[in-house]
Amino acid sequence: MNEVLITATASITGLGPDLDTTWRRLLAGETAVRPIRRFDAGRYPARNASWIEGLESRGNRSLLYPLLERLLDGIGPLPPGCRLVTATTKGCIDTFERVRKGLPGVVDDIPVSGPLTWLASRLGLSDPGVNISSACASSTMAVARAAAMIESGSADAVFVVCMDLVSEFVFSGFSSLQALDPAGCRPFDRYRNGLSLGEGGAALLMTSAESARGEGIRGIGSVVGWGAANDATHVTAPARDGCGLIQAVRRAMAKASIGPDDISAINAHGTGTVYNDSMEVTAFEAVFGSRRIPLNSLKGAIGHTLGAAGGIEVAVGLRSLADRTLPPTAGFGEPMERCGFPVSSLPQPIGGRYLLSTNSGFGGINVALILKGNPE
């Protein structure tokens, strides 16, 4: 079995055009959730989201392309034979909106194969790639898939690209479900009242350790465990008992050959909805018992970036392990009921080498990853 390294990361979020800026502003406890300017949100009770400043459409193309151009800026040549796996929930949804409003738009961009083909060409890859859609766990599933491909030897290097936009299509839907917090999301807070949407992207170059070492590359960290499970309970609400997440985390720990005592920090999905956060705490208590592992969520700072969330959280998670610091949970003030895990509006120290990162989504899916930092 091949060990799976991550040798390069990049991200773009509402907090900044690169991972360094996002990381610095996360540590400062800042949030990018602010009034939306992309469309008229005046008819919705919540009017905030985390969006990327200065994205401009060119030639009636989707805003996804300038987002990806910024994300890929500085990414070096990819290894020969590198495979491409992307993750998105709604791809070029802004093009769909334009076309349905009778405005000009490139119809070929609407199916996800549009941006997938663009990416393969932009990166000079012979592999046409595949996109994985698994609701809000899409990029977590993509990373798990890429890790399995490398571990099994069916790929030597996989470039994972995760992306989603803020759009009225998605915003109106979550608003209709009364799932948006007008005050901005407050993960694991006693007064949490819904999520905030966000947009962003992440790029992760994953390679076999053997290849990386052959090139003299040490890597940023490893993906040592992954697991996925459907809770088979409800399409839009999480299972109250956390059964799917429990199963996903246990599968990930089994894959990593580690136990609950080895996990040093948890980067949770933490959407700030009443039921999601309660479900996660229930699941983590079932797995970790009375251990009080530092827990955080990025969604108060960068919003829920949907299909990009898990990928961004991997990039930030590896930085957390390298800097031995778990970023604050923006929006958090007063601990929610029955949560024994330390959540903080300030950075928390991390003592060990393994970080658990989880995401859950519509359709009952739960995916867990275990990241391992490099030794000093």
Next chain:
Amino acid sequence: MTGSVVAGIGWITSQGPGGGREARKFSMAPGPIPPVTREDVFPEPNLRFGRLPQYSRVGLAAVAFALRDAGMEHWETKRSAGIVASTRAGCLATDIEYYNTVLPEGGGLPSPNLFSSTLPTCFLGEAAIQFGLTGPTLIVNDPAEDALGGVRMALESLSWGECGTMLAGHIDLPAEPAIPGIRPPYTGGLFMVLESARDAAASGYGTLDLSGGGAVRRDGVEIADLNELVRACLAFPRPS
């Protein structure tokens, strides 16, 4: 790679519903898909089916027919089986229906019920609930013309030991005339129940595996596309 047995097949195509060895005609040629009713799929009343848009109905029905053919429809405890399907256009038909409720000329009242089906994976969640399936559930958008991306991924998952059973297939609905120019090469929904060869009691419709180059093979012969795969399976002699 260890092979996996095809234990059941079910579909909804432009010719209507079908599944199993008795339904020998099969084609996912492009064309409109007739409405799918609850009575077509479930003999008993089903609270959720009537609320689902056509994309989700087609997918859920194809999963139901495949499990029925495999003798796995009924369950008492949840099962560690996953679902993966390839698609070209995803749930675009549902997106169109939902977005019509968002636009001011459509009433400007976004439908929460339709929104909850605007992810291509939502019908996989419906199937997981209906049939107690707790494995990974995902959709793969694959630009390949063979519509075998879902089968390919399921075979990988089985060989990696992620599950003992996977439902694998393909789903697409026509997007025209609402969005001219998007023409999925296959329309309808099809699923196969795949089981690890070491777990399967019978040989079903043959054994699938992947070649070193990633081609889907049935009993050692490379398969060109989804239509060819299903026809080859249906022509396979019933085990005596």
